[in-house]
Amino acid sequence: MFDRILATVRRIPKGKVATYGGVAEAAGYPGAARQVVWALRTAKGVPWHRVIGAGGRIRLPGEAGLEQRLRLRTEGVAIERDRVDLFLHGHRFRQQRETEGSLN
């Protein structure tokens, strides 16, 4: 599970973002958003900054949160008040249900 989640995170292209729940589902573990968090906290070498909360919210608190915004902005992701426009930057994982998609 751990590897599948990380592999999924690594698939998010630069300039795009995905939600914790979205990654979990795309990895094959719907509802396992918390495991995505666990994986990101644990693993290294993954584009963790491209994973955000539902609705495009930045959930990472403190310094790390600021770094995340910085990194995203650097990749061309617009951020408005701790928010990312998912319809604009949400990554669409392939082979995923329409109702979900990336914006989901």
Add this chain to the structure above:
DNA sequence: AAGATGACGCCCG
């Protein structure tokens, strides 16, 4: 085996 721990998500007031 039981309880605690999250970068969560969703609903309600």
Add this chain to the structure above:
DNA sequence: CCGGGCGCCATCT
């Protein structure tokens, strides 16, 4: 928009 409460679930004490 902001809290608060509850469900979730692998992993770790």
